[in-house]
Amino acid sequence: MKLCSFLDPSGAHRIGVVSERGIVDVTEQVPSTGAGSPMRRLLAADTDLSTVNSDGPVVTTARLLAPVPDPTKIVAAPVNYRDHQVEMSQDSHIDSLGVFLKAPSSLTGDSELVELPYHDRRFDQEGELAVVIGRRATHVPAENALDHVAGYTCLLDMTMRGGEDRSVRKSFDTFTPAGPHLVTPDDVGPLDQLELHTWVGGTLRQRADLRDLIWNVPALIAYVSSVMALEPGDIVATGTPAGVGQVQDGEDVTVEITNIGRLSVTVTDNGAVACPTRGKDKGPKPPAELTPVVERTQN
Structure with a gap:
């Protein structure tokens, strides 16, 4: 459904x-x-x-709107694909970094605008699978984690690059498009058979198999629920694969996931001002050029 x-x-x-x-x-x-x-x-x-x-x-x-327009929290997974770890030249990934929070006020829906706040900073797209919690989860073992899932949706974790805290760089208003629908597990099927694609301006930037997540969905829910209670409607974003890149005013960004749907938004820099913080040349270094999309053969 x-x-x-x-x-x-x-x-x-x-x-x-x-x-x-x-x-x-x-x-x-x-x-x-x-x-x-x-x-x-x-x-x-x-x-x-x-x-x-x-x-x-x-x-x-x-x-x-976003399928759940008012979750109590959005939990996100940093560096949860090894190819993204390589392109960002990161020494560590999720098993050392844990998770971070995005502001629920950053949510927006399908066909809406992503509003870039500053004209002097770099902003990138990150396409992801998002999990919507259906039953309260606290200290849930991985083998029972999927029992707490109401469904899945597409999500874009829009990101300002720099040295500021992740929760700041990713929590601007409109920086978490989600949707268009919440799709129940019975209609999604096995998660390890899903594929993710992200396009910017019609160019394919990201292509991933969900089976390549470092921490899969059950492991991620189990870990998060050991740190904080997950409430019905909460969103867990599972991380982005390689292929992140800068987005510009007027570009359309689309993420599509097998059996889940296709989410599209448009980027605007209308009203952008100079950034008041000084993290521009700090933090993880994104690739200067787009990471080539790796074509996969069917097993």
């Missing part, structure tokens, strides 16, 4: 099932009590998503 969050013409948050007919508004089936958006309330109720009735009328006007 595919679900989405959207705004109706009045600006109210709604939730829909994405069917062959279009988006069916199912907000009335969501519990009216509890905190947060309709999607967060639905997940917090531990509802069997397959039981949501999608026989209603199709929505004619909908502005898509």
